[in-house]
Every structure is written in structure tokens, then in C-alpha cells.
Amino acid sequence: MTWWRVVEGGVRLSLHIQPGAKRTEVAGLHGESLKLRLAAPPVDGKANEQLVAYLAAQFGVPRHRVNIVSGELSRKKLVEISGVASAAPLFAE
Incomplete structure (x- = not known):
């Protein structure tokens, strides 16, 4: 398994x-x-808000396209980004 995969309509990280x-x-x-x-x-959802904003900026999509699927209260998270075909924007880091 890799840290990202293509799902219907986007990618899952x-x-x-x-x-x-x-x-x-x-x-x-x-x-x-x-x-x-x-x-x-990690207080009052601030880390999750920054995660969503960071991923939206990296992928060039609006924040509403970044969805925390699981792990909202955990360090381990599954995140889906709709409207993209790969995780290439994170490879440039």
C-alpha cells in the first residue's frame, strides 16, 4: 500500500x-x-483547519474539496481531495 491512491473523483491520502x-x-x-x-x-480543531487549508493550497482546489474521512481527533488521518488525479503537488516538497 502507498500513502496515496486514486479514488472515484479524486485522491485519498x-x-x-x-x-x-x-x-x-x-x-x-x-x-x-x-x-x-x-x-x-492540536486545540479546538486548529490543526485540522490548517491541514485542510494547506492541502487545498498545495493542490490548488477550494477548501470544500478537502475532506477528512477519518481520524479527525487522531494524528493518523485519511483525507480525500476531490477534483485531482494524483498527489504530485506534495512530491515537490
Whole structure:
């Protein structure tokens, strides 16, 4: 299994999130997930909001196309982004 796969209408990402980092960035692989560091703290949904905003910006899509499928309260998340065909924008990090 890879950390991303094509699903109907978009891509699904398996992510490992590290909130409270110095800056928001891709940190490499963490097992079979892509590790993202987020500058936002894990309080009151701020890290999830920053995750959605970061992914929307990286993929050039509106925020409503980024959906946290599972793991909203966990570091391990499944995220779907509709309207894209690959996870290539994250490879450039």
C-alpha cells in the first residue's frame, strides 16, 4: 500500500500529522503514511483547519474539496481531495 491512491473523483491520502511544529511542511514518510508537520496546535480543531487549508493550497482546489474521512481527533488521518488525479503537488516538497 502507498500513502496515496486514486479514488472515484479524486485522491485519498494516508497522513500522519505532527501538530505544534515550527512550520507547516511535508516531513517525509512515516510507515505507510506521509508525515506532515503543522504549525497549528492540536486545540479546538486548529490543526485540522490548517491541514485542510494547506492541502487545498498545495493542490490548488477550494477548501470544500478537502475532506477528512477519518481520524479527525487522531494524528493518523485519511483525507480525500476531490477534483485531482494524483498527489504530485506534495512530491515537490
